[in-house]
Amino acid sequence: MGCISGGAAKAVEMHNWEPFFVKKALTVEKLTVFGYKGYQVRDVIHARDLAKLFLEYINDPRGGEVYNIGGGAENVMSIWTEFGPMLEKLLGEEIPVARSDWRPGDQKVFYADIRKAVRELGWKPKIGVEQGVEMLFSWVRDNKNLF
Numbered sequence: 001m002g003c004i005s006g007g008a009a010k011a012v013e014m015h016n017w018e019p020f021f022v023k024k025a026l027t028v029e030k031l032t033v034f035g036y037k038g039y040q041v042r043d044v045i046h047a048r049d050l051a052k053l054f055l056e057y058i059n060d061p062r063g064g065e066v067y068n069i070g071g072g073a074e075n076v077m078s079i080w081t082e083f084g085p086m087l088e089k090l091l092g093e094e095i096p097v098a099r100s101d102w103r104p105g106d107q108k109v110f111y112a113d114i115r116k117a118v119r120e121l122g123w124k125p126k127i128g129v130e131q132g133v134e135m136l137f138s139w140v141r142d143n144k145n146l147f
Contacts, residue, residue, distance in 0.1 A: 001068075002045045007139030017079055031095060034099075035101070040108055041078050049125040071114075083133070
């Protein structure tokens, strides 16, 4: 699966980078961007799209098939050079970040090839990157007490 985003995601550094960055920005905690100046690319799938897929196909007769599920090529963004400005716009201020070296095992580019799911299931994500970022920001802002 691609990078899952959405409210109630556990915002930890090594997983769920998007909620992690939003939480750090809203709670004014130090944020570190690792590696290639934040140019790393990830696909993003909103948890609502993922849940709808699971619920729709849980009893599908094609059981046993393997599908790559994620945001796909249409829902990619760089983890800081694109996401950072979106987050700063929503926050209404610049976010200071520290920079650090690559972490072992970090990928420069990752996005799920969802063509088989599109072709065989007629499925594709409906919540785009910007809408998903706005929804995530609002949820974290409204639920800061959970962090």
